[in-house]
Amino acid sequence: MVVPGLGATLGIFGSGIWIIPLLLGTISYYRYDRVDPESKPIDQQNLLPEYDFIVIGGGSAGAVVANRLTENPKVNVLLLEAGPDENEVTDVPSLAAYLQLSNLDWSYKTEPSNTACLGMVNNRCNWPRGKVLGGSSVLNYMIYVRGNKNDFDHWGQLGNPGWDYKSVLPYFLKSEDNRNPYLARSPYHARGGYLTVQEAPWHTPLVAAFVEAGTEIGYENRDINGEKQTGYMIAQGTIRRGSRCSTAKAFLRPIRLRPNFHLALNAFVTKIEIDPKTKRAWGVEFVRHNRKQVIRARREVILSAGAINSPQILMLSGVGPRDHLEAMGIPVIKNLPVGNNLMDHLGFGGLTFVLDKPVSILQNRLQAAAATTEYVLNERGKGGLEGIAFVKTPYANQSLDWPDIQFHMAPASINSDSGAQVWKILGLKPELYKEMYGPIQDTYTWTIMPLLLRPRSRGWVRLQSKNPFVAPIMNPNYYDDPLDMLTMIEGAKIALQTANAKVFKQFGSRLYQKPLPNCKHLKFLSDEYLECGIRTISMTIYHQSGTTKMGPEWDDTAVVDPRLKVYGIHGLRVIDASIMPQVVSGNTNAAVIMIGEKGADLIKEDWR
Numbered sequence: 001m002v003v004p005g006l007g008a009t010l011g012i013f014g015s016g017i018w019i020i021p022l023l024l025g026t027i028s029y030y031r032y033d034r035v036d037p038e039s040k041p042i043d044q045q046n047l048l049p050e051y052d053f054i055v056i057g058g059g060s061a062g063a064v065v066a067n068r069l070t071e072n073p074k075v076n077v078l079l080l081e082a083g084p085d086e087n088e089v090t091d092v093p094s095l096a097a098y099l100q101l102s103n104l105d106w107s108y109k110t111e112p113s114n115t116a117c118l119g120m121v122n123n124r125c126n127w128p129r130g131k132v133l134g135g136s137s138v139l140n141y142m143i144y145v146r147g148n149k150n151d152f153d154h155w156g157q158l159g160n161p162g163w164d165y166k167s168v169l170p171y172f173l174k175s176e177d178n179r180n181p182y183l184a185r186s187p188y189h190a191r192g193g194y195l196t197v198q199e200a201p202w203h204t205p206l207v208a209a210f211v212e213a214g215t216e217i218g219y220e221n222r223d224i225n226g227e228k229q230t231g232y233m234i235a236q237g238t239i240r241r242g243s244r245c246s247t248a249k250a251f252l253r254p255i256r257l258r259p260n261f262h263l264a265l266n267a268f269v270t271k272i273e274i275d276p277k278t279k280r281a282w283g284v285e286f287v288r289h290n291r292k293q294v295i296r297a298r299r300e301v302i303l304s305a306g307a308i309n310s311p312q313i314l315m316l317s318g319v320g321p322r323d324h325l326e327a328m329g330i331p332v333i334k335n336l337p338v339g340n341n342l343m344d345h346l347g348f349g350g351l352t353f354v355l356d357k358p359v360s361i362l363q364n365r366l367q368a369a370a371a372t373t374e375y376v377l378n379e380r381g382k383g384g385l386e387g388i389a390f391v392k393t394p395y396a397n398q399s400l401d402w403p404d405i406q407f408h409m410a411p412a413s414i415n416s417d418s419g420a421q422v423w424k425i426l427g428l429k430p431e432l433y434k435e436m437y438g439p440i441q442d443t444y445t446w447t448i449m450p451l452l453l454r455p456r457s458r459g460w461v462r463l464q465s466k467n468p469f470v471a472p473i474m475n476p477n478y479y480d481d482p483l484d485m486l487t488m489i490e491g492a493k494i495a496l497q498t499a500n501a502k503v504f505k506q507f508g509s510r511l512y513q514k515p516l517p518n519c520k521h522l523k524f525l526s527d528e529y530l531e532c533g534i535r536t537i538s539m540t541i542y543h544q545s546g547t548t549k550m551g552p553e554w555d556d557t558a559v560v561d562p563r564l565k566v567y568g569i570h571g572l573r574v575i576d577a578s579i580m581p582q583v584v585s586g587n588t589n590a591a592v593i594m595i596g597e598k599g600a601d602l603i604k605e606d607w608r
């Protein structure tokens with residue numbers, strides 16, 4: 001789900017991205033900084049030798065946990081974040097794609113694959129992750145989707161009391177400040193929370209057509225975060241006054257002056273200190289400004305480093321699969337299936353529709369300075385992902401509201417930035433990009449990206465090295481289970497059906513008919529062709545999760561219990577996307593923020 005529209009809106013990049021922070025910095029100084037109470041959090045230089053709680057990672061979940069724990073003035077909290085603070089560029093929704101492969105990105109890559117990402121250099125998928133205060137909520141595309149009621153009820157049925165839908169809904173509402181009046185009276189939405197949620201202030205006419213196309217083929221237009229999920233909708237986003245509302249902005253800026261809250265930026269955690277005899281996590285080792293330090297935790301260490309780094313840090317600390325740790329030469333403190341159960345949402349980015357009418361986004365038709373000034377002065381940040389839909393293939397249980405495919409609709413495609421950034425962040429093979437997208441570089445296009453909501457395939461994360469600065473090995477095992485592919489093929493067909501709806505005729509919209517070079521030998525749009533396409537233009541939707549699975553005591557695939565405590569270790573919890581037993585049916589940010597809210601409450605209950 002690379003969103004060309006988001007990253008591709010401004011035409012300036014050929015001539016130098018440097019001018020944008022300059023321009024924005026100047027304008028935002030005059031416009032905001034003097035009047036805005038949301039000043040940046042303080043990067044504490046003098047740390048104490050000991051805190052009640054140490055939170056590792058200030059991302060989507062960690063920012064929430066740090067906020068909620070410091071509500072009690074009697075406890076103090078240290079938040080350690082490997083990256084720096086956000087900057088002027090991260091605020092601008094349309095520049096999201098330009099944050100990838102920058103110094104704010106861990107810039108991970110999967111292992112080479114022969115089942116997916118065949119169109120990418122060395123068959124490796126790029127996996128961006130935020131290395132910045134706010135974590136991946138700073139790099140993300142801001143789509144606000146919570147997941148399906150049945151997902152959480154399923155978590156509960158797996159033996160996790162307190163995680164069924166009825167129990168977690170209050171935590172979604174606790175964070176939310178929904179600014180769209182039409183949702184104000186819904187029991188599924190709330191006002192007054194820290195996290196601003198609203199529709200993007202500006203849309204192309206294509207998204208209204210997309211929603212109408214849904215009704216043409218028998219789906220309803222509905223709030224997919226409400227009573228039911230199946231249907232089509234204009235996307236809601238974590239956006240505030242046209243700019244990005246990361247969890248750092250939402251949850252950390254307002255608490256910057258709490259005396260019991262210390263934040264250390266550029267603090268790279270290398271190990272959790274666990275006493276091998278008592279099995280108690282008593283501190284955290286990290287490197288900051290080239291200096292190694294250890295700080296003690298009086299009560300608990302909370303690991304919120306995300307679905308790749310949380311398992312990595314656990315394994316480095318001696319908590320993980322025994323065989324693997326022994327092979328790496330790491331003394332085993334607790335044998336647990338850390339790093340297993342890796343899930344992601346993988347989409348298909350190869351359904352490009354060309355348009356006769358100029359109703360989508362083409363980067364080189366936009367004037368950068370004009371667009372930037374418009375963002376700052378008129379609070380009209382342009383979102384690139386405009387439409388969301390949840391549909392059921394024949395493989396879904398037709399009597400349940402539990403769709404198996406999600407669509408992201410974008411008023412742009414891989415071609416729309418004339419080769420400036422999108423193909424690079426996808427890691428596309430240059431010859432493939434040239435052959436497929438060269439001919440339509442200056443054509444208005446749009447896309448529907450189908451993705452598989454509940455993959456059956458599972459991958460894993462393992463250490464590549466004992467050196468904490470070396471990235472772990474990531475193997476998602478995409479499409480390992482044949483049913484995953486069969487479902488995706490049907491999902492692609494429903495996407496084609498949507499784009500064939502009458503409502504799109506007014507724009508002269510039609511499928512771009514050029515076959516992919518490696519799939520040319522197959523009949524265009526046959527199941528075999530679609531499968532080949534899905535394996536070639538595979539796009540991660542960036543929802544890595546599941547690697548420290550939550551489960552009951554009798555579940556030998558579980559790493560944390562339903563109170564998010566690591567089995568067999570005292571004073572250590574994981575609170576982030578890693579704990580999902582099954583990835584939610586939707587974008588993960590909102591669910592991870594909910595996990596942060598709920599996790600913080602569990603800690604408070606246990607220390608009452």
Ligand SMILES: Cc1cc2nc3c(=O)[nH]c(=O)nc-3n(C[C@H](O)[C@H](O)[C@H](O)COP(=O)(O)OP(=O)(O)OC[C@H]3O[C@@H](n4cnc5c(N)ncnc54)[C@H](O)[C@@H]3O)c2cc1C
Pocket residue numbers: 056057058059060061062080081082083128129130131132133134135136137139140141142143144145267268269270304305306307309310313541542543544576577578587588589590592
């Ligand atoms: C490009 C992109 C687009 C996305 N689009 C959407 C979207 O539109 N909607 C949506 O709902 N979701 C989206 N997601 C997914 C969503 O943002 C993530 O699921 C969510 O942010 C994960 O939260 P987390 O707390 O688990 O991890 P993160 O937010 O990644 O936080 C982990 C934090 O820990 C820090 N850390 C890691 N290792 C260490 C260490 N050793 N020492 C110190 N700190 C460390 C990291 O720097 C980071 O700040 C997107 C993600 C990406 C990357």
Ligand SMILES: *[C@@H]1O[C@H](CO)[C@@H](O)[C@H](O)[C@H]1NC(C)=O
Pocket residue numbers: 397398399400
């Ligand atoms: C579909 O869901 C219903 C309701 O939960 C259930 O009774 C039925 O067995 C399911 N059907 C299939 C084929 O799984």
